[in-house]
Amino acid sequence: MKTLKALLTVFVVVLVLRGTVLWRFVGYGVWIDVAAIATVLWAMSQGAPWGSTLGFMLGLALDLDAGHWLGRHALVLSMLGYVIGQLSRTLVRDSVRTQFLLIAGGAAIHQLCALPQLADQPSEAWLTWAIQNALWVPLTALVGVVLLFLLRLLRGRPLFDDVTISGYPTP
Amino acid sequence: MGGNLPRAERRGGALVALYVALSLLLWVVGERVPQPALRGIGGLLFSPLDRVVLAADRAVAAWVENRKLHGRIAELEIENAQLKDAADENRRLRDLLGFAQASPVRLIPAEILTVSGEPVPSSATLDVGSRRGVRVDDAVITREGLLGRVAEVHSGDARVVLLTDLNSAVACAVETTGVQGVLHFTLSPRPRLVLTLDPFADSVRVGEQVLTSGLSRRFPRGLRVGQVSRVGRTSEGLAQEVEVRPAVRWTQLRHAFVLPRAAAADRP
Numbered sequence: 001m002k003t004l005k006a007l008l009t010v011f012v013v014v015l016v017l018r019g020t021v022l023w024r025f026v027g028y029g030v031w032i033d034v035a036a037i038a039t040v041l042w043a044m045s046q047g048a049p050w051g052s053t054l055g056f057m058l059g060l061a062l063d064l065d066a067g068h069w070l071g072r073h074a075l076v077l078s079m080l081g082y083v084i085g086q087l088s089r090t091l092v093r094d095s096v097r098t099q100f101l102l103i104a105g106g107a108a109i110h111q112l113c114a115l116p117q118l119a120d121q122p123s124e125a126w127l128t129w130a131i132q133n134a135l136w137v138p139l140t141a142l143v144g145v146v147l148l149f150l151l152r153l154l155r156g157r158p159l160f161d162d163v164t165i166s167g168y169p170t171p
Numbered sequence: 172m173g174g175n176l177p178r179a180e181r182r183g184g185a186l187v188a189l190y191v192a193l194s195l196l197l198w199v200v201g202e203r204v205p206q207p208a209l210r211g212i213g214g215l216l217f218s219p220l221d222r223v224v225l226a227a228d229r230a231v232a233a234w235v236e237n238r239k240l241h242g243r244i245a246e247l248e249i250e251n252a253q254l255k256d257a258a259d260e261n262r263r264l265r266d267l268l269g270f271a272q273a274s275p276v277r278l279i280p281a282e283i284l285t286v287s288g289e290p291v292p293s294s295a296t297l298d299v300g301s302r303r304g305v306r307v308d309d310a311v312i313t314r315e316g317l318l319g320r321v322a323e324v325h326s327g328d329a330r331v332v333l334l335t336d337l338n339s340a341v342a343c344a345v346e347t348t349g350v351q352g353v354l355h356f357t358l359s360p361r362p363r364l365v366l367t368l369d370p371f372a373d374s375v376r377v378g379e380q381v382l383t384s385g386l387s388r389r390f391p392r393g394l395r396v397g398q399v400s401r402v403g404r405t406s407e408g409l410a411q412e413v414e415v416r417p418a419v420r421w422t423q424l425r426h427a428f429v430l431p432r433a434a435a436a437d438r439p
Binding site: 024 | 182183186193195196198201204206213217224228284285286289291296337360421
């Protein structure tokens with residue numbers, strides 16, 4: 001129940017931030033993919049089932065907002081949540097490098113949602129998309145890592161527990 | 172193989188399979204889903220939260236803006252006095268010529284609650300809806316110029332499709348020459364507003380103002396849209412392609428005005 005409440009809180013906070021504060025940066029050519037950050041961090045912290053659930057919920061909201069090609073954000077973010085959740089069991093989640101790479105990878109994969117829009121566009125549009133993502137993806141990862149750093153400062157101890165292999169059958 | 176996996180793992184796999192199936196189903200039947208109704212429910216749930224976040228943001232912005240506005244008020248008071256003189260003179264001359272008085276335009280003030288669209292803003296939510304007289308297809312403007320049109324109306328809020336929506340098209344004219352064309356948003360080769368003109372139309376110069384032409388039934392004539400920033404030809408060479416820098420600054424959207432169609436019809 002506690003995790004469900006936290007999930008709903010993250011869901012609401014992400015959507016409110018995305019709709020109110022973050023879009024203002026777009027005018028300056030900066031896009032921070034807060035949905036990808038939230039999905040990756042939630043999946044790292046709570047595992048694959050919860051990660052894919054948050055990804056699916058955020059994806060549905062983003063799809064409704066976009067109004068075109070319903071289901072594309074939901075598909076990508078739910079799978080992203082699942083994969084990151086699975087990976088997080090074998091990775092050192094408190095490593096800044098791991099966090100950076102996971103968030104950057106997640107943001108890059110999420111940007112694939114723009115592909116249907118680019119399908120009938122000339123090569124210049126693809127190039128612009130690639131250049132923009134080359135800037136936004138590391139920026140998103142940087143914001144995610146800074147956020148984790150701040151959360152860790154607030155908590156006073158590592159955010160993630162040790163990797164566990166409990167539940168697996170012993171050979 | 173699956174039987175050796177722990178229970179939580181099997182549950183996670185089944186869950187993601189369900190989500191993938193639902194997403195694909197939505198992709199296929201998405202057009203039949205009542206999206207406006209769902210967005211209306213979302214708006215109803217999120218509007219109070221958006222207002223709280225925006226209140227803090229606006230308080231800071233208002234303080235900064237207040238300082239600028241004091242100076243501007245002084246300038247406008249002087250200008251207003253001059254305009255009153257001109258209006259009196261205009262009224263006297265109209266009386267002499269027997270012209271009818273133009274009716275004042277009624278605008279519905281609104282606050283912009285959210286803007287969405289990735290990576291370019293393509294829609295916005297206003298805090299006014301059908302209760303305040305907003306209707307679908309009403310034009311939405313800011314003090315800088317045209318923002319878009321109302322696409323969906325709920326009782327307490329409305330969704331605006333911005334000029335930067337891929338499906339948006341506005342009949343426009345270049346102010347000085349009156350050359351007409353259709354303004355639309357394109358991602359190719361980069362996100363921008365483009366005014367497509369007849370190849371034999373008069374030449375258009377960089378820096379000229381672009382206004383709505385009134386040929387589109389959705390937008391009244393004379394609303395400022397932007398400024399010509401580049402002039403070229405389409406890749407096929409069949410039409411002139413004029414790049415337009417929007418008058419509205421997407422980074423500073425706070426307040427807007429809905430121009431009801433009845434009022435729009437009154438515009439000259």
